[in-house]
Each structure stands twice: as C-alpha cells, then as structure tokens.
Amino acid sequence: xxxxxxxxGSAGQAHNGRSENATELNGRTGPRxxxxxxxxxxxxxxxxxxxGVKWFLYARVHEGTDDARVDADxxxxxxxxxxxxxxxxxxxxxxxxxxxxxxxxxxxxxxDQVRNARAQYDLAVANQRTNVQQGRGGVTxxxxxxxxxxxxxxxxxxxxxxxxxxxxxADAQVPAAQAAYQRALADxxxxxxxxxxxxxxxxxxxxxxxxxxxxxxQLQSARDNVTSADANLNxxxxxxxxAQASVAAAQGGVTTAQGKLAQSSDPSQVExxxxQLxxxxxxxxxxxxxxxxxxxxxxxxxxxGQTVSAGLTIMTLIPSGPGQIYITANYKETQMGNMHVGQPxxxxxxxxxxxxxxxxxxxxxxxxxxxxxxxxxQNATGNFVKVTQRIPVRISIDDPNPSLPLRxxxxxxxxxxxH
Numbered sequence: 483x484x485x486x487x488x489x490x491g492s493a494g495q496a497h498n499g500r501s502e503n504a505t506e507l508n509g510r511t512g513p514r515x516x517x518x519x520x521x522x523x524x525x526x527x528x529x530x531x532x533x534g535v536k537w538f539l540y541a542r543v544h545e546g547t548d549d550a551r552v553d554a555d556x557x558x559x560x561x562x563x564x565x566x567x568x569x570x571x572x573x574x575x576x577x578x579x580x581x582x583x584x585x586x587x588x589x590x591x592x593x594d595q596v597r598n599a600r601a602q603y604d605l606a607v608a609n610q611r612t613n614v615q616q617g618r619g620g621v622t623x624x625x626x627x628x629x630x631x632x633x634x635x636x637x638x639x640x641x642x643x644x645x646x647x648x649x650x651x652a653d654a655q656v657p658a659a660q661a662a663y664q665r666a667l668a669d670x671x672x673x674x675x676x677x678x679x680x681x682x683x684x685x686x687x688x689x690x691x692x693x694x695x696x697x698x699x700q701l702q703s704a705r706d707n708v709t710s711a712d713a714n715l716n717x718x719x720x721x722x723x724x725a726q727a728s729v730a731a732a733q734g735g736v737t738t739a740q741g742k743l744a745q746s747s748d749p750s751q752v753e754x755x756x757x758q759l760x761x762x763x764x765x766x767x768x769x770x771x772x773x774x775x776x777x778x779x780x781x782x783x784x785x786x787g788q789t790v791s792a793g794l795t796i797m798t799l800i801p802s803g804p805g806q807i808y809i810t811a812n813y814k815e816t817q818m819g820n821m822h823v824g825q826p827x828x829x830x831x832x833x834x835x836x837x838x839x840x841x842x843x844x845x846x847x848x849x850x851x852x853x854x855x856x857x858x859x860q861n862a863t864g865n866f867v868k869v870t871q872r873i874p875v876r877i878s879i880d881d882p883n884p885s886l887p888l889r890x891x892x893x894x895x896x897x898x899x900x901h
Contacts, residue, residue, distance in 0.1 A: 540897075542901070543899055543900065543901040544828070544897040544898060544899050544900065545813060545817040545820075545821060545897070545898050545900050546895060546896065546897040546898075547811050547812065547813050547814070547817070547895070547896060548893070548894075548895045549811065549812040549813075549872065550809055550810065550811035550812065550877075550893070550894045550895060550896045551809070551810055551890075551891060551892060551893055551894060552807060552808075552809060552831070552888045552889060552890050552891060552892040552894060553807075553808055553809065553810040553876075553890055554800055554801050554806055554807050554808070554890040555801065555806070556780060556798050556799065556800055556801070556890075557774055557775055557777070557798070557799045557801065558795040558797075558798055558799075559584060559585070559771060559773070559774075559795065559796050559797045559798070559799060560792075560793050560794060560795055560796060561585075561587065561768070561771065561790045561791070561792060561793070561794060561796060562765075562768040562792055562793075563587070563592075563765050563768045563769070563792055564789070564790070564791045564792055565587040565588055565589075565591075565592075565769060565789065565790065566587065566588045566787065566788070566789045566790075567585060567586075567587060567588075567784055567785070567786050567787060567788050567789075567790060567796070568586045568587055568588045568589075568769075568786070569585065569586040569786065570584070570585050570586075570782070570784075570785070570786055570796075570797075571583055571584055571585070571586070572584055572779050572797075573779065573782070574779050574780070574781060574782055575778060575779060576778065576779045577777070577778050577802075578773040578775075578776070578777060578778065578779060578799060579773065579776055580773055580774065580775055580776050580803075581772050581773065582772060582773045583770060583771075583772055584771050584772060584773050584796075584797070585770075585771040585796055585797075586769065586770055586771075587768070587769040587770075587771070587790075588769070589766055589769035592762070592765045592766040592768075592769055593766060595762040595765060595766070596759070596762040596763055596766050598762070599755070599758045599759040599761070599762040599763075600759055600762075602755045602758060602759070603752070603755040603756055603758070603759045605755075606751050606752045606754075606755040607752055607755075609751070610749070610751065610752055613745075616742075617739065617740075617742045617744075617745075620738075620739035620742055621736065621739040621740055623739070624732060624735040624736040624738070624739040625736055627732045627735060628729060628732035628733055628735070628736055630732075632729050632732075634725040634728065635722065635725040635726055635729060637725075638718065638721040638722040638724070638725040639722050641718040641721055641722075642715065642718040642719050642721075642722055644718070645711065645714040645715035645717070645718040645719075646715055648711040648714060648715075649708065649711035649712055649714070649715050651711070652704065652707035652708040652710070652711040653708055653711075655704040655707060656701075656704045656705060656708055658704075659697070659700045659701040659703070659704035659705075660701055660704075662697045662700060662701070663694075663697040663698055663700070663701040665697070666690070666693045666694040666696070666697035666698070667694055667697070667698075669690045669693065669694070670687075670690040670691055670693070670694040672690075673686055673687045673690040674687060771796070773799060774799075775799055775801045775803060775806065776801065776802055776803035776806075777799045777800050777801040777802045777803065777806070778799065778800045778802060779797055779798075779799060779800075780797075780798045780799060780800040781797065781798045782796070782797045783795050783796055783797060783798070784796045784797070800889075800890060802887075804882065805878070807879055807882070807888050807890070808841075808844065808876055808877060808878055808879060809827075809829055809841065809876070809877040809878075809879065809894055809896055810874055810875070810876060810877075811874070811875045811877055811894075811896040811898075812851060812872040812873070812874055812875070813872060813873055813875050813898075814870050814871075814872055814873075815850065815870060815871045815872070815873055816870060818846070818873050820900040820901065821843065821846065821875065821898055821900050822843065822846070823843050823844065823845060823846065824842055824843060825842060825843045825898050825899055825900060826840065826841070826842050826898075826899050827840070827841045827842060827843060827877045827896055827897060827898045827899065828840060828896070828897045828899075829841055829877065829879065829894055829895070829896050829897075830894060830895040830896075830897075831886075831888065831892055831893075831894045832892065832893045832894065832895075833892055834886050837883075837886060839879055839880075839881060839882075839883075839888075840879075840880050840881050841877045841878040841879045841880045841881075842877065842878055842880060843875060843876070843877055843878075843898060844876045844877060844878045845875075845876045846873060846874075846875050846876075847873055847874040847875070847876075849873075850871035850872060850873055851871070851872050851873075851874060852871055875896075875898070877896055877898070
C-alpha cells in the first residue's frame with residue numbers, strides 16, 4: 483500500500499507539473515495569437531481601405547452600367563433574282579471569309595438569256611454597220627449629183643451672157659433699120675408726089691417703092707431679131723433657174739442622205755441591246771452568292787431545292803472582323819451629363835472574369851430606348867410615373883483578343899471615364 487500510494491503520489495505530482503506547464507504555455511501563446519490576428523485584421527482593413535479608396539477614386543471619374551451587351555450588325559444574305567437553290571456550301575456556325583462563295587443558284591435559264599441577249603446585240607451591231615455603209619453610199623451619191631448639177635450652173639449662166647450679148651446686138655441694129663425705113667418712106671412719098679405732077683418718071687417711083695419695101699423688111703427683120711434674142715435670153719435664164727433648182731434639190735438629197743446616215747449611226751438600238759446583254763450577264767452572276775464580310779453563319783433560312791425570290795433572306799451572317807464587333811451600353815440619363823464621343827472606356831465581359839477590354843465611346847444615340855418602343859410613353863396626358871430613361875451608347879473594342887472571342891449577345895459591364 484505504501485508503495486502504491488507512493489507511486490500515485492508521484493504520478494499526481496507529475497500530472498500537476500504538466501498542467502502547470504500547459505497553463506504557463508497557454509498564458510504565453512494567447513497574447514501572441516491576439517497580436518497575429520490583430521496584425522492580420524489591420525492588414526485586411528488597410529487592404530480594404532486601399533481597395534475602397536481606389537474604387538472610390540475610379541468610380542468618381544467613371545460612369546458604369548451592367549445593362550450592356552456585345553453587339554454587331556448582322557448581314558442578311560439575300561438573292562437578287564427568283565431562282566431555285568442548287569447548292570449551299572456552308573452550314574450554321576461555319577466561319578466565312580469576305581468574297582467566299584456561299585450559295586449557287588440554278589443558272590440554266592440565265593445562261594440562255596445571256597446567249598439570246600448576245601445574239602440580239604450582235605444583230606444590232608451588224609444592222610447598224612450595214613445601215614451606216616448604205617447611208618455613207620447615199621451621201622456620196624448625193625454629193626456627186628450636187629457637184630454635177632453645180633457644174634451646169636456656170637454653163638447656163640454663160641448662155642445667159644451670150645443671149646444678153648445677142649439681144650444687145652439685135653437692139654443695136656433696130657435704130658439703123660428704123661432710120662433706113664424712115665428715109666425710104668420719105669423718098670417714096672416724095673416720088674409719089676412728083677410723079678403725080680409729072681415731074682418725075684414713074685420708073686423712079688417703082689425704084690423708090692422697092693427701096694421702101696426693102697427697108698421695111700429690114701426693119702421687121704431687126705425687130706424679129708430682137709424678139710428672138712429676148713426669147714433666147716429668157717430660155718437661158720430659165721436654164722440657169724433649172725440648174726440652180728437642180729443644185730438645191732441635190733443639196734436636199736445630201737441633207738436627206740446625211741439624215742439617214744445619222745439615223746443609221748444612232749447608237750440607241752445597239753446601246754439598248756448592250757444594256758439587255760449586261761442585265762443578262764448580271765443575272766447570271768447573281769446565281770453565285772458570295773459573302774460580303776468576315777464572320778460566321780448565324781442561321782440558315784433556306785435549303786437546297788427551295789425556290790427563293792428576290793430579297794428573301796437565305797442566311798444571316800454575324801460579323802467577326804476588326805471594328806465590326808462593338809458594345810451597346812444603356813446608360814441612365816442621369817449618367818449622361820459629362821459623357822461624349824471619344825472618351826475611353828473599360829469593358830468587363832461576364833464570360834471572361836478578370837480580363838478587362840478597352841475601348842472608347844463611338845456614338846451616343848439621339849433618343850432614349852423608350853422613344854423606339856411600339857407604344858411610346860405619352861407623358862403629355864399627365865398620367866405617368868417618372869422613370870429614369872436609358873440612352874444607348876455605342877462603345878468600340880480597341881484591343882480585341884482572338885483567344886477571347888466576343889460573341890453578340892454576351893453580357894458585359896462598361897465604365898466610361900467622364901472626367
């Protein structure tokens with residue numbers, strides 16, 4: 483019993499010693515933990531203060547909104563003619579390049595139209611060439627006739643001059659014949675008087691009568707020559723008039739021939755045929771539809787074998803090229819006071835947390851979203867609840883990252899630096 487009690491006493495003393503050591507150790511580590519936690523808490527508070535100050539300073543000069551989305555201007559691929567789809571070379575979600583062939587339409591009819599239009603054009607060109615040659619021949623012939631008729635005018639005018647000279651010569655003979663006639667008549671009458679009184683023999687009367695009659699005949703001949711020369715002059719003048727009329731008629735023929743040549747040279751028929759040929763070629767080219775942009779096939783609206791009409795959407799392309807993707811952010815009207823085009827903006831995309839894109843304000847919509855509603859508010863009635871309106875702001879993406887693609891419809895947060 484003594485030994486056992488001694489052992490128990492020793493064990494109790496040892497236990498008491500460990501308890502005292504643990505108490506002493508706890509007494510020393512308790513304040514140390516409090517210091518560590520206090521330091522950590524102070525660090526956290528400082529970090530929170532730093533972050534808060536930074537956020538305050540950032541928020542003080544930025545206007546932000548989470549009512550924003552990635553946006554783009556989709557392009558509708560349409561047909562310009564009514565035709566049946568023969569091939570569709572892409573599928574939904576496929577990437578496409580600008581100028582890539584997307585759709586092939588049946589082109590049998592368009593090829594026939596091109597051949598027909600080309601034949602009509604060739605015929606119009608041939609007809610014009612033939613008409614021009616004929617017109618030129620007519621002009622040449624009319625000019626030759628004009629020259630020939632013009633050459634007859636001087637000849638006729640020379641005849642007039644000759645007739646005028648003959649008339650003057652005939653007129654010049656009349657006074658002498660008239661004077662001879664007057665003398666013969668006077669001599670005849672005087673001899674008649676003398677014969678009646680017996681002073682002159684009757685034989686002298688016969689001689690004077692013959693002289694008188696000869697003078698009268700010569701006078702009549704001179705007068706007849708004047709009449710004949712005057713008639714010749716009139717005839718020569720008529721020949722001149724006829725020659726000049728022929729020249730005028732020939733000149734009219736030249737004008738007519740030139741008019742026919744101008745009409746045959748009119749390019750309107752050839753131009754009309756050429757226009758029809760160009761339209762037929764364009765319609766044939768329209769049977770191949772190419773991508774107008776870099777992007778992706780968002781949705782197909784037609785299938786092979788379907789007949790599409792002009793303007794019908796075959797597929798919709800979503801652009802992906804630089805500058806074609808942008809952000810549409812709807813800011814409250816109370817945030818728009820200091821916002822203007824050109825201000826820088828930070829963009830946080832929900833799909834890529836931790837990464838910030840950068841851009842700038844491209845444009846600000848001239849009206850609020852409510853203005854474009856199907857049933858816009860009628861505040862003039864007086865029965866309304868004032869609601870803060872939102873103004874769409876378009877923001878560019880200045881540093882696109884190919885490894886972080888932005889797809890239209892993604893939700894984003896934007897912060898525009900306004901100060």
